[in-house]
Amino acid sequence: MLNIDMRKIYNFYALEPAPAPDALPTGGDIYYECLDCTGIVSSVPHIKAACTCGNLSGNGGQVSIKDATRVRVVRGKLK
Numbered sequence: 001m002l003n004i005d006m007r008k009i010y011n012f013y014a015l016e017p018a019p020a021p022d023a024l025p026t027g028g029d030i031y032y033e034c035l036d037c038t039g040i041v042s043s044v045p046h047i048k049a050a051c052t053c054g055n056l057s058g059n060g061g062q063v064s065i066k067d068a069t070r071v072r073v074v075r076g077k078l079k
């Protein structure tokens, strides 16, 4: 799998207040950061994407999350 280092392209800022784990927002500039492996996956992934530990995996515009309490919602801004 091709894994792009998103941090080279975007700056990420945590959403305040942090959304509830059972009601995570989605959007074109919303990303999920895995707190276990620090991987970043888009909240609306149009290409196959996953964090290295497997907590987050996405494809076809949707993300499956194994443990939503180990996810930080961040907003991505192009550098």
Ligand SMILES: [Zn+2]
Pocket (backbone or CB within 6 Å): 034, 035, 036, 037, 038, 039, 051, 052, 053, 054, 055, 056
């Ligand atoms: Zn992970």
